[in-house]
Amino acid sequence: MIKRTFGMAALVIACAGAATALPAGSARAAEASVKCDLVYNLSGWSLIYKHAEGSGTITCDNGQRANVKIAVVGGGLTAGKYHIDNGKGEISKVHDIADVYGDYAQAGAEAGVVKSGSAQVLTKGTTSLALSGTGEGVNLGVSIGKFTISKR
Structure with a gap:
């Protein structure tokens, strides 16, 4: 017992x-949360419809790295042609590099002549993507759309 x-x-x-x-x-x-950084180049145009394409590299603080394609599509009251070289992005609230791929909601106001600049925060569920960059071109207007990151 x-x-x-x-x-x-x-x-x-x-x-x-x-x-x-x-x-x-x-x-x-x-x-657990991984932080990833994006360095990218992007060029595009808009005339009511907005379209841009580019490429970049994502590097995460857990050692993961990937080359990516970027596509931006949308619409609104916009007009212009521009490019961004060596733009920067910070992606937060991911557990793995696989979480960065997909469509991010985008809304923005652009204004620039000759030297263009942009800064915006995009979301995909709980994942945030903060973008900043400078370039050249003419872009004016307000638009909504999506910013897509995919494997290259």
Whole structure:
């Protein structure tokens, strides 16, 4: 009887310890967040319809890296032609580089002649993409659309 009681007590203590350890481990995994940086070149045009294409490189702080294609499409009251060289992007709230691929919602106002500049924050679910860049061209207007990152 003493052996059985001692054995049950040990089992209960072991299970309680495991149950306490599991949620904490799961919480740490859910909180894990990787930050990725995007360096890109983009050129496009707009006349009511907005279209731009480019390429870039994503580098994450967990060591992952990928070459990517970028496409921007949308519409609105816009007109212009422009290019951005060596633009920068910061992607946050991802667990893996695979989370950066897909369509980000985009809305923006552009204004520039000869030297163009842009800065905007895009979202895809809980993932955020903050973009900034300077270039040349003429672009004027307000538009909405999508910014797509795909594997190259």
